[in-house]
Amino acid sequence: MNKPLVGALLAALLLGAGVAPAVAAEPAGSTSEVSAEAAPQTKYTAPDTVPAAKAVTFAGTVALSNCSGSVVRSPDAAPTDPALVLSNGHCMESGFPGPGEVVVDQPSSRTFTLLNASGSGVGTLKASKIAYGTMTDTDLSLYELTSTYQQIEDSYGIQALELETAHPTAGTAITVASGYWKRTYSCDIDGFVHQLKEGRWTWKDSVRYTPECQTIGGTSGSPVIDDATGKVVAVNNTGNESGQECTDNNPCEVDENGEVTVREGINYAQQTYNMVPCIGAGSTIDLTREGCALPKP
Numbered sequence: 001m002n003k004p005l006v007g008a009l010l011a012a013l014l015l016g017a018g019v020a021p022a023v024a025a026e027p028a029g030s031t032s033e034v035s036a037e038a039a040p041q042t043k044y045t046a047p048d049t050v051p052a053a054k055a056v057t058f059a060g061t062v063a064l065s066n067c068s069g070s071v072v073r074s075p076d077a078a079p080t081d082p083a084l085v086l087s088n089g090h091c092m093e094s095g096f097p098g099p100g101e102v103v104v105d106q107p108s109s110r111t112f113t114l115l116n117a118s119g120s121g122v123g124t125l126k127a128s129k130i131a132y133g134t135m136t137d138t139d140l141s142l143y144e145l146t147s148t149y150q151q152i153e154d155s156y157g158i159q160a161l162e163l164e165t166a167h168p169t170a171g172t173a174i175t176v177a178s179g180y181w182k183r184t185y186s187c188d189i190d191g192f193v194h195q196l197k198e199g200r201w202t203w204k205d206s207v208r209y210t211p212e213c214q215t216i217g218g219t220s221g222s223p224v225i226d227d228a229t230g231k232v233v234a235v236n237n238t239g240n241e242s243g244q245e246c247t248d249n250n251p252c253e254v255d256e257n258g259e260v261t262v263r264e265g266i267n268y269a270q271q272t273y274n275m276v277p278c279i280g281a282g283s284t285i286d287l288t289r290e291g292c293a294l295p296k297p
Helices: 003-013 147-157 273-278
Strands: 061-063 066-075 082-087 103-105 111-115 121-134 140-148 171-176 183-198 203-211 221-225 234-240 252-254 267-270
Touching: 061 103, 066 221, 066 234, 082 121, 082 147, 082 234, 103 140, 111 183, 121 147, 140 147, 183 234, 203 234
Parallel strands: none
Antiparallel strands: 061 066, 061 111, 066 082, 082 140, 103 121, 111 121, 121 140, 171 183, 171 221, 183 203, 183 252, 203 267, 221 234, 234 267
16 A cells, blocks of 8 residues: 555566556555464455456546546436546545544545546546545545536546446456556456455455556556456555565455465455445435445544
8 A cells, every 4th residue: 555656666667567566656654574374265266267358448547646546437427417536545635544534525626637548648637625535444535526427528538437336256357457557457356355454554345356466556546447347346555565464565364253364465455336325416425325334534
């Protein structure tokens, strides 16, 4: 989560962008030198025959000043609703929210570079507010824009990415599309983590990637897209860089029995289906809506 973008740039120059692990883009504190042996856990085993994946493009993704993101909509969104941009809570310009902190309706004038299918910037989108942001239980931010979905489509010919409404499944072929780097990472969902702990923060039911998704600093906030449906199932947010246990940049997995597993070089995302019930008419984030389970202030 917390690898500085400067470090990611250096890693990309020295090692190649596909080699350096870690996914965040903002500075972090120090880490400890504690490590742990990986505890046995049930993992997905790939089938012999894998259906062909659909091509995922950059259309609808955005580049932030330090992270990645995407223009997203719920299935019930109207064309005239203000558009929403999805990224990580730790990518907010106001800084990392502390454990238990929830940001709602905070004014923002942040800008985003909208990308087309090939990854070229086609325009600048502007936020009116941070509609929601937190690093408690999940790691996400939703910005409300000054443009509607219809205005974006009319101006740039680009539609928002649709949010999946159901829990994803292990074995699903996915693509992490980074608007910051204009790079995609393809792998499968390896499984789910009861609790993912990193420094002061704890996230629940996190998505674990198979090793092929070696995401790097600056990919934080990238949409995780189901190759078969083209829908967003998660938001990319962290990875264990050096094998340390539960420290900044080195999340650890904690199962239902409290057993800790460290997977060096493995990266993670936070599911997004659970925020769909919280999005009401006019793109309003209503934490009291039926089925909304996002943390409340």
